[in-house]
Amino acid sequence: MGATNSKETNCKLDFQIDPTKMNIVDASRLYYREKVLPVEQALNLDIIYGPPMCDAEFGSPPLLLFLGPFSSGKTTMIRYMLNMDYPGMSIGPEPSTDRDWVILWGPKSQAVSMHTVVHDSSFPYQEIYRFGGEYLNKCSAAYCPCDLLLNMIIVDTPGIMATDKMNTVRYYDRDAVIRYWIEKADRIVVVFDVFKLDISEDMKELVNIISPYEYKCLIVLNKADQISMIQLHRAQDALTWSLGRSFKCRDLPFVHVGSFWDQPIKDNAMRNMFVSYEAKLLEQINRMNTDVHVRRFNEVIQRAKMAQAHALISRYLVGRYKPEQTMHRSFQKTLAERLNKGIYRKLIRKHKLLECDLPSAYMVYKHVTSEYYDISKTRVSRQLMETLNNFIKNDLNQLAKLLPAELAKENYGAEMLHQPQQEQIRKQSNWNVVKQAAKENNWHQKFLSLKPKRGLLSWGQMKLLLNMTGLSINTLTHIWSLVDRNKDGRVNEYEFYLINWLIRSVMRGQQLPDELPKLLRPPELHGKTCPTKKGIRQKKFNARKLKVKQKTPST
Known part of the structure; x- marks a missing residue:
């Protein structure tokens, strides 16, 4: 996170973007890099919203993220999907996965330190270096010659344990790391063990982080063939009820049940039910290849509108406060009152913004009190604002027209993932x-x-x-x-x-x-x-x- 020392940051396009001659991937990459990213960098928005999108991210396969308690079968389920072991894989009844594994396609099986991988320009998640060297020590890349990985990237994470936070020391922000992977994921598979349905405090915190991204979540109740049908229905209902309260949603989450490993199903009476649930789960995962373009398009829109809102607020606050005033305890309350009662109303009326496009008062306070922000200086030039406004008003419509054609170009995911052992x-x-x-x-x-x-x-x-x-x-x-x-x-x-x-x-x-x-x-x-x-x-x-x-x- 570098500070921007210049008073104004200018952006001049050296060429005219013609989206009709590009696909959705190239057009989105160029629009974001030339018209949105300069404003984000001028305002240092990575302080509060995480790192910007890198070029490699636009053309990368979709991301499948696995989360859940320890020993719930996450790694075994990944092996079941890949039909092979990935290098560095560890499976056991105890908490065996001690790091985040980013599993990608490669010509041969090998594990590579993340300290090396983040310098590869083709790696789509280079920005994780911002979490520090301690996190890179606890994250590795696993390359496998598995055709499935040509269509997706899989992230395997350590199990969530019920820990005493007072006695647990981490030298990196684990919640920020999980939030980063959740934001980048196209599907999140949350795996629960049928014998461990109690949700710990740490698991509740994870669910709170996931809640805004509930539409990405696939809930799996694993090891379901080890109990009777009646016990399974009770366990499924109990998990659905618990998650319904935690997600705080009107609709109860759908829970897929099954036994995702390479051993025979113990109770043959439940075979057809497991096959049906597995087919639904794989269908949802297969849809990632179409949804990924929509998600990235929406992320560009979201970032553009958030940059526009912060730029307008920044220009409005210039000259109204001195840097030393932001240090007072009462500043947060004063700023919130001024934003909610006056500034936001003026911005909505003058620039025809929607209320949902405006950041919360706390996020603005967090931004302007950052050490990289000087509230007394103009952060975004008029030219940058005109470029960004033109992108939101005109270019987004042109970009949106490419989306249906790109999705219809090929049948994404049709032969992507089947029930792993069928062939x-x-x-x-x-x-x-x-x-x-x-x-x-x-x-x-x-x-x-x-x-x-x-x-x-x-x-x-x-x-x-x-x-x-x-x-x-x-x-x-x-x-x-x-x-x-x-x-x-x-x-x-x-x-x-x-x-x-x-x-x-x-x-x-x-x-x-x-x-x-x-x-x-x-x-x-x-x-x-x-x-x-x-x-x-x-x-x-x-x-x-x-x-x-x-x-x-x-x-």
Whole structure:
């Protein structure tokens, strides 16, 4: 935050902006940099409203922010979405994430210190250096070769803990950091553990910070498959009621329930409900790619109107107060009375402003009493004001016309994020994966326990085992038809492995293919029988007999 020493700051455009020859990203960047930013810098508005927008921010992917109590499953949910671990990731029942992680796309997996990343001109959040070196020590960037990260940036944060503020020492302003990420986020996923519904004082403070941005929030009740249906409904109602009071809104927040990890759902009766909630959640996340342009356009408008209001107030206050008067205790009250009773009314009437476009009296007081502000000097020149007013009155209309065309140019987010495991059956799995799963789960002994006849099992022999899975008869029939290729109603041991693997895949939320991929097909053993217990014993006996015979000397 540098002080502006000159009495006036002038801005002269070297070219005429033609928005019809640009897209919404380039036009917004140029308009903001040439017509809004000079006024913000002249008034040092970053003192009270945070850092300005940088060039890289306009063209960057949307930001998905994860917040919530510790051990609620935030990092696990990110891994579930990415289908991979990000470098530096830590998961555990204790508070394991000790820093903010900014997860971006990169050609190889690597973790990079934020001290380095903030100097990269392509990094959209360079302004976090303003929070100081202590915060940069507690923030890192994780680069992953995951295609999902081409369409979004994810921020993973440490869990909110119930701490004693008197004994907790932080060398940076954590609330300001969280507020910064919340303002920049296009969606905020607030994750709660189904077993930890009590909202601590620190969590309430977080909710208060989030409240103005409630429209961005997606509430998730995680680990929901570990309790019964009745308990889940009670937990969902309790969380909805608590958040409704905390958000202080008329409409109750919608709570998505599910179990966002790579393990099978424990209660199959709740599977369809979880799939439905997950589809709604992913749909909201996918919409970020269209909403991001609207959000940035609105942010430019907001910043322009706030800069205009502060510039008008600044010009009005020049000469009416001396710098030493701002040090008096009564100045805040006097300024508030003058603003609310006189100045604001004149500005609304003369410049046709809306009351909602004017800052609060406290924000004006905070601004003019800053060490970087001199209330006795004019901060914004007439030329700067004319440029800004022209942007608000005329250029915004031209810029707004680009928005529908940009959104219709391509179907943003159509193939962006699906239920994370759906495509694995077809693309990433092969027979070796099935064979390894059979070894880990001892499916060979399970096969033998069903007493196969000549190394083959029928549907009747497997009926009890299949019914215990909890899957519908249609799903089980489809799995059987995929595996039993010669349609004789019997499967060998390798095909038995494949049936078990497909059942486990469906229970993890994957979709069955219409036709079994070639890579998943077991070796051609259907014409041959797999070895039974009796066959294995006979084979071992014959081998020992042959060995003894070879050792016996001939007479």
